[in-house]
Amino acid sequence: MKIGIVCYPTYGGSGVVATELGKALAKEGHEIHFITYSQPTRLDFFSENLYYHEVSVNKYPLFEYPPYELALASRMVDVVEHEKLDLLHVHYAIPHASAAHLARQILAKKGIVIPFITTLHGTDITLVGKESAYVPVVTFSINESNAVTSVSEDLKRETYAYFDITQDIEVIPNFIDLSRFKKQKKDHFKKAICPNDEKLIVHISNFRKVKRVQDVIQIFNKVRKVIPAKLLMVGDGPERMYAEETCRQTCTYDDVRFLGKLEAVEEVLSVSDLFVITSEKESFGLSALEAMACEVPVISTNTGGLPELNVNGVTGFLCDVGDVETMAARSIEILDDANLQRFKEGALKRAHEFEVSRILPLYEDLYNRVVAKAKAEASGAVLK
Numbered sequence: 001m002k003i004g005i006v007c008y009p010t011y012g013g014s015g016v017v018a019t020e021l022g023k024a025l026a027k028e029g030h031e032i033h034f035i036t037y038s039q040p041t042r043l044d045f046f047s048e049n050l051y052y053h054e055v056s057v058n059k060y061p062l063f064e065y066p067p068y069e070l071a072l073a074s075r076m077v078d079v080v081e082h083e084k085l086d087l088l089h090v091h092y093a094i095p096h097a098s099a100a101h102l103a104r105q106i107l108a109k110k111g112i113v114i115p116f117i118t119t120l121h122g123t124d125i126t127l128v129g130k131e132s133a134y135v136p137v138v139t140f141s142i143n144e145s146n147a148v149t150s151v152s153e154d155l156k157r158e159t160y161a162y163f164d165i166t167q168d169i170e171v172i173p174n175f176i177d178l179s180r181f182k183k184q185k186k187d188h189f190k191k192a193i194c195p196n197d198e199k200l201i202v203h204i205s206n207f208r209k210v211k212r213v214q215d216v217i218q219i220f221n222k223v224r225k226v227i228p229a230k231l232l233m234v235g236d237g238p239e240r241m242y243a244e245e246t247c248r249q250t251c252t253y254d255d256v257r258f259l260g261k262l263e264a265v266e267e268v269l270s271v272s273d274l275f276v277i278t279s280e281k282e283s284f285g286l287s288a289l290e291a292m293a294c295e296v297p298v299i300s301t302n303t304g305g306l307p308e309l310n311v312n313g314v315t316g317f318l319c320d321v322g323d324v325e326t327m328a329a330r331s332i333e334i335l336d337d338a339n340l341q342r343f344k345e346g347a348l349k350r351a352h353e354f355e356v357s358r359i360l361p362l363y364e365d366l367y368n369r370v371v372a373k374a375k376a377e378a379s380g381a382v383l384k
């Protein structure tokens with residue numbers, strides 16, 4: 001099948017999932033065409049089945065803001081028509097779904113049938129999508145999609161709660177490539193960070209307010225008073241400066257390293273003992289799944305889709321948002337040598353349930369159903 005994938009080519013979860021999905025589909029023999037404004041960060045190798053089509057947005061004095069949605073729709077039309085795509089799969093509702101709807105209308109005038117699937121990832125519904133200026137377009141675009149998926153049951157519930165959705169939403173969870181995300185032997189790296197065999201705690205995010213990175217610092221400060229420990233902060237964003245200042249004020253700066261954005265996060269996770277995710281909202285928690293695949297237990301909040309991933313008392317612990325006291329106490333419990341190995345094993349076992357080979361067939365089945373239905377409807381229209 002020839003599939004066009006539209007996503008944001010960024011460090012965030014939706015772009016990562018879309019890119020990894022495309023790569024996995026290409027390995028199965030599908031022809032995958034990425035359509036976006038720059039090359040996705042994880043589209044980092046050559047394959048005969050992978051293609052990239054850049055969306056160019058020219059700036060004109062007439063426009064205060066570049067009309068990306070129109071440029072994207074036009075590029076979709078061009079790629080579908082000339083590459084003879086069977087399907088478009090757009091990730092993140094704004095503006096990809098509305099652009100896909102427009103492209104489908106334009107192509108219909110040319111006699112070309114092109115269904116599109118919209119995958120909802122989280123903030124396109126819970127944050128950006130709830131803005132009153134976008135609600136009508138988001139609602140319309142979702143309802144006009146040939147099929148809709150979400151990455152968790154919680155996100156599905158929120159979508160129905162926030163918008164007047166008439167479409168069925170199928171839950172297809174995020175997935176993990178266990179050939180990449182696995183514990184690697186990096187003893188030299190661990191020794192460099194923890195020269196006195198301290199326990200290593202890690203946090204990975206885009207450092208937005210919703211991630212509550214200040215809570216991570218507070219939790220670490222409490223843990224290190226009981227257990228010798230170091231903290232790695234991976235990622236970047238608007239809250240990083242405040243997190244660094246907090247470390248200086250609490251005299252923990254020497255025990256905390258801010259690493260910025262890393263591509264090979266599996267190398268950091270391979271030497272970590274605990275992953276901490278303190279978000280006030282998380283539709284799935286892909287970074288937590290990547291940690292679990294590397295045998296790292298998880299302390300997380302009990303919000304959004306995290307309870308669907310992190311099994312309380314097995315892979316780690318779930319705690320209330322902002323309850324740093326409990327999170328610190330649970331972290332100390334996990335890091336106890338008497339408990340750590342059990343949690344590591346539980347995390348890895350759970351990660352296997354989200355292995356890409358289990359999730360990919362769900363998407364392939366959906367693709368086949370959507371394409372078959374679109375062709376049947378087109379044939380019916382012709383017969384009339």
